[in-house]
Amino acid sequence: MAELTKLIHKYLRHAKKFPHVWCPGCGNGILLGSLIRAIDRTGFEKDDIVLVSGIGCSSRLPVYVDFNTLHTTHGRALTFATGVKLANPRLQVIVVMGDGDATSIGGNHFIHAARRNLNLTAIIVNNNIYGMTGGQYSPTTPYGSYSTTSPFGHIEHPFAIAELAVTAGASFVARGTVYHTNLLDELIEKAIYKRGFSVVEVISNCHTQFGRKNKMGGPIEMLKWMKETAVRVEKAEKLTEEELKDKFTIGILVDRELPVFTMEYEKIRQEAKKKVSA
Amino acid sequence: MAELRSGRPLLLQGNEAIVEGALAAGCRFFAGYPITPATEISEMMAYRLPAVGGTYIQMEDEIASLGAVIGASLAGAKSMTATSGPGFSLMQENIGFACIAEVPCVIVNVMRGGPSTGLPTKPSQGDVMQARWGTHGDHPIIVLSVSTTRECFDITVKAFNLSEKYRTPVILLSDEVVAHTREKIQLPHPEEIEVIDRIKPNMPPEWYIPYEDNTRGVPPMAVFGDGYRYHVTGLVHDVRGFPTERADEIKAFLTRIHRKIYQNYFDIIMTEEEHVDDAEVIVITYGAVARSAKRAVREARKRGVKAGMIKLITLWPFPRQALEPHLKRVRAVLVPEMNFGQVSREVKRINQGMTRIEKMNRIDGQLITPDEILTRLLKL
Ligand SMILES: Cc1ncc(C[n+]2csc(CCOP(=O)(O)OP(=O)(O)O)c2C)c(N)n1
Ligand code: SF4
Numbered sequence: 327m328a329e330l331t332k333l334i335h336k337y338l339r340h341a342k343k344f345p346h347v348w349c350p351g352c353g354n355g356i357l358l359g360s361l362i363r364a365i366d367r368t369g370f371e372k373d374d375i376v377l378v379s380g381i382g383c384s385s386r387l388p389v390y391v392d393f394n395t396l397h398t399t400h401g402r403a404l405t406f407a408t409g410v411k412l413a414n415p416r417l418q419v420i421v422v423m424g425d426g427d428a429t430s431i432g433g434n435h436f437i438h439a440a441r442r443n444l445n446l447t448a449i450i451v452n453n454n455i456y457g458m459t460g461g462q463y464s465p466t467t468p469y470g471s472y473s474t475t476s477p478f479g480h481i482e483h484p485f486a487i488a489e490l491a492v493t494a495g496a497s498f499v500a501r502g503t504v505y506h507t508n509l510l511d512e513l514i515e516k517a518i519y520k521r522g523f524s525v526v527e528v529i530s531n532c533h534t535q536f537g538r539k540n541k542m543g544g545p546i547e548m549l550k551w552m553k554e555t556a557v558r559v560e561k562a563e564k565l566t567e568e569e570l571k572d573k574f575t576i577g578i579l580v581d582r583e584l585p586v587f588t589m590e591y592e593k594i595r596q597e598a599k600k601k602v603s604a
Numbered sequence: 605m606a607e608l609r610s611g612r613p614l615l616l617q618g619n620e621a622i623v624e625g626a627l628a629a630g631c632r633f634f635a636g637y638p639i640t641p642a643t644e645i646s647e648m649m650a651y652r653l654p655a656v657g658g659t660y661i662q663m664e665d666e667i668a669s670l671g672a673v674i675g676a677s678l679a680g681a682k683s684m685t686a687t688s689g690p691g692f693s694l695m696q697e698n699i700g701f702a703c704i705a706e707v708p709c710v711i712v713n714v715m716r717g718g719p720s721t722g723l724p725t726k727p728s729q730g731d732v733m734q735a736r737w738g739t740h741g742d743h744p745i746i747v748l749s750v751s752t753t754r755e756c757f758d759i760t761v762k763a764f765n766l767s768e769k770y771r772t773p774v775i776l777l778s779d780e781v782v783a784h785t786r787e788k789i790q791l792p793h794p795e796e797i798e799v800i801d802r803i804k805p806n807m808p809p810e811w812y813i814p815y816e817d818n819t820r821g822v823p824p825m826a827v828f829g830d831g832y833r834y835h836v837t838g839l840v841h842d843v844r845g846f847p848t849e850r851a852d853e854i855k856a857f858l859t860r861i862h863r864k865i866y867q868n869y870f871d872i873i874m875t876e877e878e879h880v881d882d883a884e885v886i887v888i889t890y891g892a893v894a895r896s897a898k899r900a901v902r903e904a905r906k907r908g909v910k911a912g913m914i915k916l917i918t919l920w921p922f923p924r925q926a927l928e929p930h931l932k933r934v935r936a937v938l939v940p941e942m943n944f945g946q947v948s949r950e951v952k953r954i955n956q957g958m959t960r961i962e963k964m965n966r967i968d969g970q971l972i973t974p975d976e977i978l979t980r981l982l983k984l
Binding site: 341343372373374376378381388389392393394395396397398399402404405406407408409410411412413414416417434435438591594595597598599601602 | 632633635651652654655657659661663664665667668669670671672673674675676677678679680681683697698701828829830831833834835836837838839844846847
């Protein structure tokens with residue numbers, strides 16, 4: 327408990343920000359805790375961390391924490407983060423986005439950021455819905471499920487965010503949930519440490535919108551659903567396709583060494599200094 | 605290196621001079637997406653920036669380009685992007701972000717014919733109103749225009765200076781003619797160039813109130829990583845940068861960001877007058893058309909017509925005070941533009957019946973010629 331109080335005092339902003347905007351029981355609060363614990367473990371100074379977000383419930387997270395914080399436009403967080411990182415590569419840039427933010431309006435930025443491989447950490451809160459605007463379907467809303475804009479059941483097919491990041495070329499990709507918090511702390515810590523573009527997809531509960539529309543119950547029931555549906559990557563390898571039906575994997579999907587943009591660019595600078603004169 | 609190019613005559617096109625101006629002003633970050641007729645700016649930046657320790661990046665689109673530019677500026681780099689009509693349309697949302705979060709940056713729009721894909725290789729002045737009102741909501745903005753290669757250099761430096769001084773995006777409007785016309789210019793020595801940097805906080809971080817009003821209306825700007833941890837948001841915010849819905853705070857904030865531009869009107873407004881003192885008729889002009897107007901006015905004088913011209917460099921805020929004394933005095937005003945009448949509309953608005961305002965327009969992708977202006981001048 328004393329440990330917790332210490333973290334709260336160290337990382338949360340004190341004046342005027344609370345109560346927060348989230349519904350009681352929202353997974354965003356659990357992620358906030360996880361993020362703070364992970365950052366604390368990495369040992370980076372608060373001054374060196376820039377926390378960037380887009381627009382959505384999850385993107386309200388930066389306002390509560392005592393870092394350099396940047397709340398951008400809907401879907402564009404990664405583009406702002408790209409500028410911050412390139413202007414000062416010493417800064418640790420962490421980006422928090424919703425599933426709609428990152429893969430719908432910001433989908434193009436997401437795949438290009440992964441391909442470009444800057445040393446950024448992208449945390450994508452996947453609650454299968456547009457929370458902030460009141461429960462419309464998102465690119466991760468499952469086929470057949472209900473939202474305020476799919477009142478007769480959804481007829482599109484969802485993105486698998488982590489798998490998309492792997493294909494797009496990210497250096498590190500992991501998936502966790504707000505139920506498996508110890509794992510989540512660990513995945514975020516690793517993602518921050520990783521040199522290169524790292525992605526952590528966080529399966530979260532929006533009981534207020536997605537849960538209600540799909541009769542999944544409140545926060546507790548949705549956390550139970552995560553517990554029952556998630557399978558560790560290591561375990562999944564031994565299971566058949568049939569056994570994995572309607573499940574999702576959690577853990578590290580990929581961890582690979584790829585040339586990092588800023589280091590490559592430094593080489594270009596050296597070459598340009600030799601070649602480019604008046 | 606940027607510095608070494610000064611002092612000897614160069615044959616440059618407008619787009620190249622913009623790059624020289626940006627580097628001289630201290631620009632060290634450029635993000636862009638290729639588009640005619642602005643592409644040369646990106647290409648030259650890709651070549652020149654790394655050599656001066658800066659960074660060039662080609663983003664996936666113009667929305668991303670301006671996002672990266674704003675991020676880089678927050679992390680301390682003077683930053684710029686360059687585009688044309690379609691890309692400028694895509695940038696509008698993030699222009700609003702730079703306005704509300706007060707992030708200095710320069711956005712070059714080399715105008716081509718529109719709407720939509722329009723006329724990629726032809727000049728136009730169709731984006732004057734978009735530059736002012738393109739992003740949603742009431743917002744202050746500075747818009748400058750250029751008509752010669754030399755101005756491309758000088759006014760780009762100015763654009764950076766104003767953006768740093770007033771913590772605002774500055775839009776630089778060029779056009780296809782200015783962009784691609786090669787002219788001989790001699791770049792000034794670095795010591796001759798006035799370069800203004802944003803004011804940073806000098807108080808201890810715990811005393812820093814990032815959006816607190818002061819006499820200038822421009823709060824000092826901390827750079828990410830300098831120890832002043834603060835919040836930047838596109839939501840209307842209180843003096844500490846945190847979102848607010850309190851009516852008094854909303855009003856105070858929006859009033860200040862407008863005031864910081866309008867109270868510094870005389871520092872921001874740039875116009876150039878030629879033969880206006882005894883003029884009976886004047887041409888109000890800007891951009892490439894100003895080149896034709898200049899010839900036309902000289903020719904008219906030779907023929908005994910007391911003509912003059914006022915070239916607008918600052919388009920927004922609109923140079924009302926600079927124009928009014930002349931409107932009171934002259935018999936007629938001609939406003940030639942490569943659009944259906946955007947600046948002429950503004951001139952008419954401030955005119956209030958003082959004189960006769962005539963517009964003159966071409967929208968066919970061709971530059972208005974000196975002869976065309978002369979013919980109208982002789983009939984005014
Ligand atoms: C350009 C633009 N379009 C639409 C919106 C409205 N909007 C705000 S948040 C949001 C979706 C949020 O969903 P998600 O990104 O999944 O985050 P969540 O709220 O679920 O955390 C939308 C559509 C906006 N702010 N900007
Ligand atoms: S609407 Fe959903 S995502 Fe938003 S705070 Fe409530 S539970 Fe969380």
